Amino acid sequence: MSDHSNQPDSNQPEQPAEQASNESQAPVARTGSMGNLDTHSERYAERTAGMTASEIRALFAVASRPEVVSLAGGMPNLAALPLDSLSEEVARLVSEQGQTALQYGSAHGVPELREQICEVMALEGISAHPDDVMVTVGSQMALDLVTRIFCDPGDVVLAEGPSYVGAMGAFATYQADVVHVAMDEHGLRPDALRQAIDEVHRQGKKIKLLYTIPNFHNPAGVTLAPERRPEILEICSRNGILVLEDNPYGLLGFEGQTYPSLQAQDPENVVYLGSFSKIFASGMRVGWVLAPHAVREKLVLAAESATLCPPTLNQMIVSRYLSTHDWLGQIKAFREQYRERRDAMLGALEQYMPEGCEWTHPEGGFFVWFTAPEGVDAKAMLPRAVTQRVAYASGTGFYRDQLGSRQMRLSFCYPTPERIREGVRRLANTLNEEMELLRTFGSTGQRDISGPQAPSPDTA
Amino acid sequence: MSDHSNQPDSNQPEQPAEQASNESQAPVARTGSMGNLDTHSERYAERTAGMTASEIRALFAVASRPEVVSLAGGMPNLAALPLDSLSEEVARLVSEQGQTALQYGSAHGVPELREQICEVMALEGISAHPDDVMVTVGSQMALDLVTRIFCDPGDVVLAEGPSYVGAMGAFATYQADVVHVAMDEHGLRPDALRQAIDEVHRQGKKIKLLYTIPNFHNPAGVTLAPERRPEILEICSRNGILVLEDNPYGLLGFEGQTYPSLQAQDPENVVYLGSFSKIFASGMRVGWVLAPHAVREKLVLAAESATLCPPTLNQMIVSRYLSTHDWLGQIKAFREQYRERRDAMLGALEQYMPEGCEWTHPEGGFFVWFTAPEGVDAKAMLPRAVTQRVAYASGTGFYRDQLGSRQMRLSFCYPTPERIREGVRRLANTLNEEMELLRTFGSTGQRDISGPQAPSPDTA
The missing domain is CATH 3.40.640.10 (Type I PLP-dependent aspartate aminotransferase-like (Major domain))
Structure with a gap:
């Protein structure tokens, strides 16, 4: 497919409020039912049970703040459009x-x-x-x-x-x-x-x-x-x-x-x-x-x-x-921008990441797939990364079967090369601290804070 | 809902060709299979069996010609937009x-x-x-x-x-x-x-x-x-x-x-x-x-x-x-145009229709629901109406259970008042001929020419 994401690190001012109101339980009180928040819950089709919110949606209000470098989303960079x-x-x-x-x-x-x-x-x-x-x-x-x-x-x-x-x-x-x-x-x-x-x-x-x-x-x-x-x-x-x-x-x-x-x-x-x-x-x-x-x-x-x-x-x-329009020329311009951003990301990964990390080397597109060292739980680490002002999409969201816990998708499509380098630097710091914890306590996961399994497209 | 139709009597030049190619069996030959035209027919989901083409789609190539007054569709009249x-x-x-x-x-x-x-x-x-x-x-x-x-x-x-x-x-x-x-x-x-x-x-x-x-x-x-x-x-x-x-x-x-x-x-x-x-x-x-x-x-x-x-x-x-924009004023303008068209249709129905017909008197919206005299099969009559250069949506398409055979939906939203009057006149002529046949032969239906039961939205 093609719309491999949306609204990741949007700077639209309404996005944080929007996401916050999605997450807040407050409006649910309007349903007026105390025992069961959704008075319609008995009526849904079977398939509706499988429709679950993104595991990191709750972080969006924070992750979409301008001071956070989001490597999480897949929004194309439209700056070059005429x-x-x-x-x-x-x-x-x-x-x-x-x-x-x-x-x-x-x-x-x-x-x-x-x-x-x-x-x-x-x-x-x-x-x-x-x-x-x-x-x-x-x-x-x-x-x-x-x-x-x-x-x-x-x-x-x-x-x-x-x-x-x-x-x-x-x-x-x-x-x-x-x-x-x-x-x-x-x-x-x-x-x-x-x-x-x-x-x-x-x-x-x-x-x-x-x-x-x-x-x-x-x-x-x-x-x-x-x-x-x-x-x-x-x-x-x-x-x-x-x-x-x-x-x-x-x-x-x-x-x-x-x-x-x-x-x-x-x-x-x-x-x-x-x-x-x-x-x-x-x-x-x-x-x-x-x-x-x-x-x-x-x-x-x-x-x-x-x-x-x-x-x-x-x-x-x-x-x-x-x-x-010269649409082929425009694609060439997009391509060159994305190549520059890919280079920024690969260079920064090389420069900052600790030993034991691995990542792919894309020859096109938007994404690097990153594997953290053994023992790291990328989903559990995400809130701590956001505290360090960097966000990513944790790997488990891209599998139906619990795989991907050490992995993350890092997008280079939307932030500028400078922001990408800074984001990777922050992520490396987060990882280093995580591994320090790991060496001390043997585990970093707080699995109980994690949400449902299936992220929705807007976080991926 | 709200999009109660589309492309009915469109004057877009591509529409007839488009619909014609939908209907023609010729392109199907590209699937390359002789015994079964759809080599994927064993693969579809159960629900796909219920997806059937409009019963009057085959008539579209003809019905969308400019000389045909279409009272079949539900395209809004946008002429008044600024x-x-x-x-x-x-x-x-x-x-x-x-x-x-x-x-x-x-x-x-x-x-x-x-x-x-x-x-x-x-x-x-x-x-x-x-x-x-x-x-x-x-x-x-x-x-x-x-x-x-x-x-x-x-x-x-x-x-x-x-x-x-x-x-x-x-x-x-x-x-x-x-x-x-x-x-x-x-x-x-x-x-x-x-x-x-x-x-x-x-x-x-x-x-x-x-x-x-x-x-x-x-x-x-x-x-x-x-x-x-x-x-x-x-x-x-x-x-x-x-x-x-x-x-x-x-x-x-x-x-x-x-x-x-x-x-x-x-x-x-x-x-x-x-x-x-x-x-x-x-x-x-x-x-x-x-x-x-x-x-x-x-x-x-x-x-x-x-x-x-x-x-x-x-x-x-x-x-x-x-x-x-003054969108409320614009709605008022739309309303007045539709009222004029409704009046044109009701006046023409009164003037031209033979005895034994009934119709509703809408106080808003786009549609009159018309009931032909006993014995008329509106679906079977449609090809003959199109020959007389008028089209309508036959009633059976609006039911799941075979009702509506004497009925038709007449839209007054898109054609001009003059065209509406002319269309109703042609429809009355068709009906008169149909009833003449009926008196002579006792039946007008050619039920074997009718297609599947469920019209798609573009014909409704």
Whole structure:
């Protein structure tokens, strides 16, 4: 998918208050019930039990203060966008085509934009027909709809471990079980995939999807080696497993490199998700799904029931942006900024981190996956890190099965290079103190303070 | 709900081609399978079986030609919108606040807009806290999410008969069963509600929601009498049934009249849906849900999984529109236009329709509900009406249980008064010919040409 996060270290003044009021129990008193705070609790659907708030949401009021360097979120850096010329184009659109732009459209999406999306995908070797593309409200919506049409409760979705939090949220909504498949520095391991399939089949369960982020993985920061791709496609095809390829970062390779899309290699067995969130603007909420024709037809029906249609205005703005701006040049500018930030983060990690730490070396995208020394509990440490004015996303949120306790996702997308260096320095100090405690007391975890298991997308 | 339709008689040149390609079987050949056109057909979730295309979608390529007067759709008339001043405000927004407007926001919605939404709702007697409001991608999304958190497969939703197609689509998606409750000219009948509840309880089923459109009903065009409202609320409360009040047209009473909201009378047992689609612009896709606090918290979690967040840009545009424009004056202008169109339709019905026809006399909103004489099959007649260059939405699409065969929804929202009069004249001609056939052959139905039962929102 593509909208791998939101509002992480937002400087919007309303965010802390917003999050604080989410967390405060005070408003709940308005339900007027003393014994049971939620008078509707007996009425919810079964699936609603799986909808739990982020484990670090309670920290947000603190973590989003300007003095805290947040390496937690995945907000793209929009500073380089040409707001003035964009503003002019949008004004022209509303005054000249307002009757169309402000009116309902089809659930399938604006035809001209779907054609342009095919041009965007062609950059990664995909040859698609605009009819097979559906526009969505961010690719999170595509994740929701693909899961909706394919997954019954109890069906299994294979996903890299760790995996994108928002995808796991969608799978949980439809009561699908996530089974993680291990990665190494070259991405998803084919042997681990085979093993996972055998194991699930032994349990008599049905595997519906392999969900994968092949390029510049969120949160792992690795890329699936090109030579592994045909093998993974073959394994899935042979086992009747549909591949869900989520590629929001594919054009953000720091050397301008791209990788052969899975979709291009097996169009009939891959559903592909793309997004303008990272290559244009996340707040437009324009993503897309490319699917085999019959699947795309089902997706349009599902989308009609979900939102009737994506906002016409936003689709026309993206379309006009693509036709009036040097969007490829803009992607290059984004890429260069992110490369500089990646370099700042890797340099600072090298400089400040104590022995025994490990981290990935992303060649694109937004994230470094960091492993602390044995014994450190990253989730338990987070409040202490925030006290030291640095935040991160703790690793357990990216797994369904309690793994990742020593791990954290460090985002370099949003803070400036200076802030990134300072954030890493503070994190190293926190870790050093943590390890000092560990040497003295043998454990740092305060597991009882931790919340529910599944972080929501806004913290991931 | 609120987005009671889309793309009905659109004059967008791409629409016919779009719909045609949806319908044509040709692209399906790309799946490459001869025996089974959809090679993924074994993989879908159970709920996907209930997702069926509109029964009249195949007619769309024809019905959306400019020479056809479409009384089928529910597209609002946006001609009165002040596009130039709106264009200026949007331009200012993008250039001055682009870094926020183009960035992710929270799933809960922009705080300033949620405050303004409370002011809008206050016009209908609702006293709400902004924290209990969540912004959605049109209120269709709110319908989807409310059903998602409350309905397990087999749960029952009570709904007026006829009811809004998009709501029935959402209920079907989550495999809830719709049981219709009869209306009369004063809206939902309390005695029929009691009877329906008893009947469902006798079957041992669980009723989760009463879905109701109290004001200027889609498609029935009637309004729930104020004196019935407390009784209906009391029946639901006593039976543990949550009320889902869908109110997209409440401010479109032709005399400026409003009615006491159900939410205001029982805030703890009503979830309220509102929308800017009919009082500002449908293509923005900005709606909202007001819910008891604990329910609202669940809805935010569900929304994060569905789309991460609604488009920030759209929320800020609506907010700015409300603070810089005379939006109440604009609603008055819309109201007057719709009144003129309603009058054109009622006058033409009176003038042209043969004996034995009946229709409702809406005091607001978009729709007249029309009943043809005994023996006429409105669905079977539709292709012949389209040949005579008029289209409507046939009644069966608004029921889950085969009712409505003599009925049709006639929309007066989008065509000009002249076109409405001409459309009604053509429809009367079609009906006269149909009744002539009926007198000669005893039946007009060609039931074998009819498609699946559930129209999708874009035809309703």
